[in-house]
Amino acid sequence: MEELVRQLIGYLRDMWRFRWWGLAMAWIVGAVGGVVIYTMPDKYESSARVFVDTQSILRPLMSGLAVQPNVDQQIAILSRTLISRPNVEKLITMADLDLGVKDAAQREALITTLSKGLQIRGTGRDNLFTLAYADVEAARAQRIVQALVSLFVESGLGGKRQDSDTARRFIEEQIKNYEQKLVDAENRLKEFRLKNMALLGDGARDYVTQIAQLNGQLAQAKLELREAENSRDAMQRQLVGEEPVLLPQTPNASNVSIPEIDGRIDALKRNLDDMMQRYTDKHPDVIGARRVIEQLEQQKLEEVEARRKAGPGQFGALNSNPVFQQMKLSLAESESRVASMRARVSEYESRLAQLESSAKMLPELEAEMTQLNRDYAVHKTNYDSLVARRESANIAVEMDNQSGIAEFRLIDPPSLPVKPSAPNRLLLMPVAGAAGLAIGLALTFLLSQLRPSFVDGRSLREVTGLPVLGTVSMLSTPERRRARLRGLFAFGGGLAGFVGAIGIATVVLNIIQG
Known part of the structure; x- marks a missing residue:
């Protein structure tokens, strides 16, 4: 610490030798600063206060139905981004500042000046903003503000409308895209169902259900077939021992009547007529009935031919026993039913075999069906969500058009300043004086370093590294003391005069400015 104090004292002694240079520099800097401050043009600041009311009664009422943007955040961002080049160019046109612009360079300079001079000061969450601008002309400053x-x-109102329109256009485009995706997904699902209808069923029945249903139908058809066969066999046993019915000899077999065969043929034809009203020609029951009819007709021809060869005695009158004839008709109907049930059993067995043979394809088909349903469900969910958001956006726009989410209120209109707001000469003049003193001290320090001196033998020995044999002291005489005292008074008077000149200049500038 002692070493630092010693060095500091040494610096001060060296600087004291050049004190008059420092004082002269302080006077020069102070005088130049005073002239510059005096010649600085006056600037008049015009300001206005705007309040943005974001508290609307519709916002809590429409909560959940309409989009609720963060208006406070939007206003805060607007206040920070309002001073941009496009907006400054609009402001130049609105304030008629471009009338005196002659070329592009002047316009760029004007844009730069306005961008630096425009001020938007907020008070935080109160949404109260102060807009200000300072210019050499009070009226022009008022027009700019x-x-x-x-x-x-x-910008606030237009920005909100532009954001709403942009959002609605985007949602509309997305809705159209998802409509097309839904149509494509529905078509793919429809084509897949039509292609694999036999395996997938009607949508309410899966493969296992179809197998179980076919097994049940097949078991029921086999049961009915056994019942029909048992009924037919019982009728045949009842006809044993009865007198057979023979037909008379006729030259044309088609005109010969054999009741037991003709009855069966008639019953099958009636049954065939009923089936043709419900089925097509390719239905298994229809094909089976026609095959049985052809077999019976062939059997009739063979029976007629056999009886013709047996002799005319075999042809006689029809048996007049009505019970016998009724039993023959019932037997023919039973035969027809047995043939129909056999065809049905055969068809069910064919369908069941086809389903069982397609069992290996079922997992792949079900996985593809699941994927198609999942894609359709995702598109449908997104589509419904977008439609709901579109309606919410429409309600928000209508609500904004009716009452407005944010209302701009002009609290204080742009003022026409009478007194200049800048420069603050009361502050600048003392600053200029302090700057002069600081520059003077810096000059004395620089000179002391350029032309160093040694005040004792210790500092000389430390600098040169050589031993000091001795020192010679200077004796102080009365004349030297009086000269030194006069120098101190002169330097003190010069320093006091500098401070007084700065104070007087500050008072004078204040009077002139006021």
Whole structure:
């Protein structure tokens, strides 16, 4: 610490040798600063206050139905981004500042000046903003602030409308895209169902259900077939011992009547007529009935031919026993039913075999069906969500058009300043004086370093590294003491005069400015 104090004292002694240079520099800097401050042009600041009311009664009422944007955040961002080049160019036109612009360079300079001079000061969450601008002409400053207020309000309202329109257009485009995706997904699902209808069923029945249903139908058809066969066999046993019915000899077999065969043929034809009203020609029951009819007709021809060869005695009158004839008809109907049930059993067995043979394809088909349903469900969910958001956006836009989410209120209109707001000469003059003193001290320090001196033998020995044999002291005489005292008074008077000149200049500038 002692070493630092010793070095500091050494620096001060060296600087004291050049004190008059420092004082002269302080006077020069102070005088130049005073002239510059005096010649600085006056600037008049015009300001306006705008309040943005974001508390609307519709916002809590429409919560959940309409989109609720963060209006406070939007206004805060607007206040920070309002001073941009496009907006400054609009402001130049609105305030008629481009009338005196002659070339592009002047316009760029004007844009730069306005961008630096425009101020938007907020008070935080109260949404109260102060718009200000300082210019050498009070009226022009007022016009600029008025244009800035208009631009602030228009940018806020226009920005909200533009955001709403952009959002609605985007949602509409997405809805159209998802409509097309839904149509494509529905078509793929429909084509897949039509292609694999036999395995997938009607949508309410899966493969296992179809197998179980076919097994049940097949078991029921086999049971009915056994019942029909048992009924037919019982009728045949009842006819044993009865007198057979023979037909008379006729030259044409088609005109010969054999009741037991003709009855069966008639019953089958009636049954065939009923089936043709419900089925097509390719239905298994229809094909089976026609095959049985052809077999019976062939059997009739063979029976007629056999009886013709047996002799005319075999042809006689029809048996007049009505019970016998009724039993013959019942037997023919039973034969027809047995043939029909056999065809049905055969068809069910064929279908069941086809389903069982397609069992290996079923997991792949079910996986593809699941994928198609999942894609359709995702597209449907997104589509419904987009439609709901579109309606919410429409309600929000209508709500904004009716009452407005944010209302701009002009609290204080742009003022026409009478007194200049800048420069603050009361502050600048003392600053200029302090700067002069600081520059003077810096000059004395620089000179002391350029022309160093040694005040004792220790510092000389430390600098040169050589031993000091001795020192010679200077004796102080009365004349030297009086000369030194006069020098101190002169330097003190010069320093006091500098401080007084700065104070007097500050008072004078204040009087002139006031």
